[in-house]
Amino acid sequence: MPVPVIRPARPDEYDEVARVWMESFVSTGLGESTPTLLAQLRERVRREAEKGWSLYVADDNGRIAAMLAVHVPDRYLDQLFVAPEYQRAGLGRRLLRFTREKLPDEIWLRCIRENDNAWRWYEREGFVFEREAVEPMNGFTMKYYRWKKGAAP
Numbered sequence: 001m002p003v004p005v006i007r008p009a010r011p012d013e014y015d016e017v018a019r020v021w022m023e024s025f026v027s028t029g030l031g032e033s034t035p036t037l038l039a040q041l042r043e044r045v046r047r048e049a050e051k052g053w054s055l056y057v058a059d060d061n062g063r064i065a066a067m068l069a070v071h072v073p074d075r076y077l078d079q080l081f082v083a084p085e086y087q088r089a090g091l092g093r094r095l096l097r098f099t100r101e102k103l104p105d106e107i108w109l110r111c112i113r114e115n116d117n118a119w120r121w122y123e124r125e126g127f128v129f130e131r132e133a134v135e136p137m138n139g140f141t142m143k144y145y146r147w148k149k150g151a152a153p
Contacts, residue, residue: 004058004065004091006098014049017057017067018042024066024081028115030140053078054102058091068095070102077109096125105149110135110142119143126151 009017018041026033048069049055058066065086069079077099082092099107111118113132123129127145135142 004060004086006056006058006068006095009049009055009057009067011046011049013057013064014045015042016064017055018045020057020064020067020083021045021079021081023084024087027084027087028112028117030112030114048078056095056098058082058086058095060086066091066095068099070099072102075103075106075108077103077107080109092121093125100147107147108144109146110144113141113143119145 018038021041022033022038025031031037045055052071052073053069054072056068056070057064058068064083066082067079068077070077077096080092080095080099082095107127109122109127111122113119119129122145125147127147128151130144130146132141132143134140
């Protein structure tokens, strides 16, 4: 199977990016796939792209396998979601490596506390837990992490 290519997302792909985001989120067991959630994510992708997200996709011969959103000025990895059928095959690690190329000195991120697989993975990848706080937009308790180049794991 060919390796998906990481490239900038096009505006005509935003709806598909939102679908991949929703399916990946639902695969964590923390939410349900609903038309309302999909509509909210579609709106958010458009809004955040207009506000400065650098939005990338992993393109598998025209099929979006993953999405990555970073906010370069803030050194912030905002979203990294891999479609369920592409999970556990190294694509997330490739996207994180790509993020480190874009943000080589420091990266901040957050993930839902109950998403054990995500935060444990980030910790294995060298991110250090900083704090927890409730996110008013969605009501989830978020774990905040930081990776700094040259820091001890």
